[in-house]
Amino acid sequence: MNTNLQTPINYLKGVGPNRADLLRSELGIHTYQDLINLFPNRYIDRTRYYKINELQLNNAEVQIIGKITKVEEVGQARKKRLVATFKDDSGIMELVWFRGHKWIREYLKFDEQYVIFGKVNWFNGRYNMPHPEMELLEEHEKNLRSAMQPIYPSTEKLSNKGVTNNTICKIMQQLFLETKGKFTETLSANLLSELKLISKNKALFNIHFPKSQALLSKAQYRLKFEELFYIQLQLIIKNLIHKTKIKGFPFTTVGHYFNTFFKEHLPFELTNAQKRVIKEIRQDLGSNAQMNRLLQGDVGSGKTIVALMSMFIALDNDFQACLMAPTEILSVQHYNGLYDLCNKLNISIKILTGSTKTLERRKIHESLENGELQILIGTHALLEDKVKFKNLGLAIIDEQHRFGVAQRSKLWKKNMSPPHILVMTATPIPRTLAMSIYGDLDISIIDELPPGRKDIKTVHRYDNNRLKVFAFIRDEISKGRQVYIVYPLIQESEKMDYKDLIDGYASIERDFPKPKYQVSIVHGKMKAADKDYEMQRFVKGETQIMVATTVIEVGVDVPNASVMIIESAERFGLSQLHQLRGRVGRGAEQSYCILMTGHKLSHDSRTRLETMVRTNDGFEIAEVDLRLRGPGDIMGTQQSGVLNLKIADIVKDNDILQHARFYAKKILKDDPTLTKPENKTLLFTYKQLSKYKNIWNYIS
Numbered sequence: 001m002n003t004n005l006q007t008p009i010n011y012l013k014g015v016g017p018n019r020a021d022l023l024r025s026e027l028g029i030h031t032y033q034d035l036i037n038l039f040p041n042r043y044i045d046r047t048r049y050y051k052i053n054e055l056q057l058n059n060a061e062v063q064i065i066g067k068i069t070k071v072e073e074v075g076q077a078r079k080k081r082l083v084a085t086f087k088d089d090s091g092i093m094e095l096v097w098f099r100g101h102k103w104i105r106e107y108l109k110f111d112e113q114y115v116i117f118g119k120v121n122w123f124n125g126r127y128n129m130p131h132p133e134m135e136l137l138e139e140h141e142k143n144l145r146s147a148m149q150p151i152y153p154s155t156e157k158l159s160n161k162g163v164t165n166n167t168i169c170k171i172m173q174q175l176f177l178e179t180k181g182k183f184t185e186t187l188s189a190n191l192l193s194e195l196k197l198i199s200k201n202k203a204l205f206n207i208h209f210p211k212s213q214a215l216l217s218k219a220q221y222r223l224k225f226e227e228l229f230y231i232q233l234q235l236i237i238k239n240l241i242h243k244t245k246i247k248g249f250p251f252t253t254v255g256h257y258f259n260t261f262f263k264e265h266l267p268f269e270l271t272n273a274q275k276r277v278i279k280e281i282r283q284d285l286g287s288n289a290q291m292n293r294l295l296q297g298d299v300g301s302g303k304t305i306v307a308l309m310s311m312f313i314a315l316d317n318d319f320q321a322c323l324m325a326p327t328e329i330l331s332v333q334h335y336n337g338l339y340d341l342c343n344k345l346n347i348s349i350k351i352l353t354g355s356t357k358t359l360e361r362r363k364i365h366e367s368l369e370n371g372e373l374q375i376l377i378g379t380h381a382l383l384e385d386k387v388k389f390k391n392l393g394l395a396i397i398d399e400q401h402r403f404g405v406a407q408r409s410k411l412w413k414k415n416m417s418p419p420h421i422l423v424m425t426a427t428p429i430p431r432t433l434a435m436s437i438y439g440d441l442d443i444s445i446i447d448e449l450p451p452g453r454k455d456i457k458t459v460h461r462y463d464n465n466r467l468k469v470f471a472f473i474r475d476e477i478s479k480g481r482q483v484y485i486v487y488p489l490i491q492e493s494e495k496m497d498y499k500d501l502i503d504g505y506a507s508i509e510r511d512f513p514k515p516k517y518q519v520s521i522v523h524g525k526m527k528a529a530d531k532d533y534e535m536q537r538f539v540k541g542e543t544q545i546m547v548a549t550t551v552i553e554v555g556v557d558v559p560n561a562s563v564m565i566i567e568s569a570e571r572f573g574l575s576q577l578h579q580l581r582g583r584v585g586r587g588a589e590q591s592y593c594i595l596m597t598g599h600k601l602s603h604d605s606r607t608r609l610e611t612m613v614r615t616n617d618g619f620e621i622a623e624v625d626l627r628l629r630g631p632g633d634i635m636g637t638q639q640s641g642v643l644n645l646k647i648a649d650i651v652k653d654n655d656i657l658q659h660a661r662f663y664a665k666k667i668l669k670d671d672p673t674l675t676k677p678e679n680k681t682l683l684f685t686y687k688q689l690s691k692y693k694n695i696w697n698y699i700s
């Protein structure tokens with residue numbers, strides 16, 4: 001009989017209550033099942049033994065056979081450490097422990113052969129190995145081991161309490177003994193044969209005890225595929241349910257507003273990407289299902305016009321539409337940009353923000369409820385309970401990363417029936433990530449910039465070159481251009497950042513004196529009205545320089561601005577840098593982005609700066625960002641559940657992901673409820689998985 005894999009881990013021989021506690025708290029291992037799914041991070045070659053005189057600093061991890069000849073505590077108080085002298089026939093080195101002294105002292109044996117394993121450092125003229133893994137040679141030889149030794153995830157606490165990688169390997173062996181290595185197959189026979197995947201049993205065995213590199217690769221492939229396949233299956237099923245359960249308003253006519261605008265008032269020829277995306281949206285809006293679409297397009301790719309034309313479709317069907325932006329400045333900008341176009345078509349459009357006066361506010365509420373007002377632009381203010389629409393048909397959210405899920409679902413509840421939702425983002429999400437997270441959402445991508453745009457020339461300059469940079473600014477201004485100078489403002493160090501900004505402003509005013517030069521300043525501590533005033537001066541071209549914190553990060557459109565200087569650029573994230581750079585290069589002129597930093601830069605900062613200098617492609621930048629920060633950080637904690645992958649890597653395993661998605665789609669197309677006999681295994685596993693993990697709801 002099969003051992004029940006839901007058995008609590010403390011029942012496993014060799015685990016016991018203390019270790020069980022540690023496994024639970026440190027690695028989240030509660031059951032046999034959890035242990036089986038603790039996959040090694042990597043494997044190392046343990047067939048090779050080094051001699052101490054062979055060691056080099058660039059050795060990754062090495063194993064050495066030798067004896068301990070001396071143990072002593074060195075250093076005072078917090079610097080106290082335990083140092084053992086370790087000898088083989090070629091030389092002497094040290095083993096060092098910074099914690100867990102007592103336990104280690106009791107356990108160490110003198111003059112017995114040990115096999116030690118770990119990374120080596122060079123310190124005080126000698127090699128040392130901090131916190132080595134060790135095993136008596138006698139024991140070591142008894143253990144069956146393959147050339148590829150798995151290295152399991154661990155934590156400091158685990159190693160301090162003596163639960164080493166070896167311990168994990170041993171209890172894993174025990175688990176395979178007790179279960180006889182027999183586990184329930186989780187993929188269908190069809191998939192196994194079509195994709196030539198190895199069985200679950202073989203995969204699990206070889207992931208933990210690889211017999212050869214070839215089998216290990218097969219095991220990894222099979223398990224990664226399985227993991228990604230079930231995520232895709234869940235996402236696609238969710239999407240299908242959504243489409244059948246949640247009825248939208250079918251916008252069946254594309255009529256007067258859309259057509260008149262298209263024929264008579266389009267300010268420029270649409271790019272092919274814009275046309276394609278509008279078509280996708282039209283199709284969605286015309287169907288019976290509620291649209292839930294993400295529109296991705298790099299900064300400046302022209303999402304606004306797409307939003308406007310989508311709103312026209314809603315209006316053509318006698319529905320209202322709204323456009324929500326994360327900041328007041330942006331809302332105003334949208335409003336100003338769209339007002340004239342709407343006016344030409346006799347469309348009523350209003351703006352509602354935190355600073356809208358009570359009287360105007362009341363008027364807006366009224367005309368929204370009686371249906372006179374057709375389009376409402378605004379900030380979070382749109383979400384207030386008092387804001388009620390007569391019939392909201394389409395809600396558009398600009399720059400979605402600024403809004404939380406809760407806020408989006410609030411919009412969603414503004415009607416009896418949910419409006420169609422279009423979320424626009426200028427932060428390209430790498431395709432792989434989008435597919436895993438937004439697999440349940442439809443995605444449109446504008447992957448083409450309007451014609452005539454020149455790549456923004458980007459350079460990295462050190463602070464001591466500031467004078468040259470200023471000379472360059474003067475040149476550009478003399479050609480009639482405008483310049484942004486942006487300072488970081490990061491919450492924790494807000495006071496200091498604020499001071500930097502004000503100091504920066506003062507020095508710029510000194511170097512660019514009035515009346516020849518006019519400088520605007522905008523930062524988060526200013527009143528909305530003052531910000532707006534300063535912003536408007538810059539927009540109108542009355543000031544040549546805009547000194548700002550990241551308030552201008554999102555969406556402001558000043559085509560005449562051709563230079564973006566980013567101060568302390570090393571402190572910005574890649575997507576932020578890219579967003580900021582997108583503020584220039586909107587006109588016909590060659591634009592520039594200058595990244596200013598000091599000389600001291602971390603490896604990651606350097607990579608970020610180099611990436612910015614190398615490319616203007618938002619998707620490429622997003623990929624680097626993903627590699628640097630990992631998916632959890634990029635998408636925030638809400639999504640980390642989905643991304644809590646056990647074996648697959650969302651960046652590296654893109655190909656497998658595509659495969660998994662392809663097959664999940666194919667199977668569901670043929671059998672949406674997974675009720676055909678050949679899909680029995682899939683349905684069973686799917687249900688099991690749904691029981692244990694809940695995937696994040698995009699809009700719940």
Ligand code: ADP
Pocket residue numbers: 268269270271274297298299300301302303304305426450451555557559586
């Ligand atoms: P984003 O995608 O960053 O929101 P916008 O919609 O603000 O971009 O568009 C950026 C600029 O490009 C605007 O000035 C807009 O008028 C212009 N634009 C958009 N589409 C086109 C096009 N097809 N041809 C020329 N200019 C365009």
Ligand code: MG
Pocket residue numbers: 303304398555
């Ligand atoms: Mg925009």
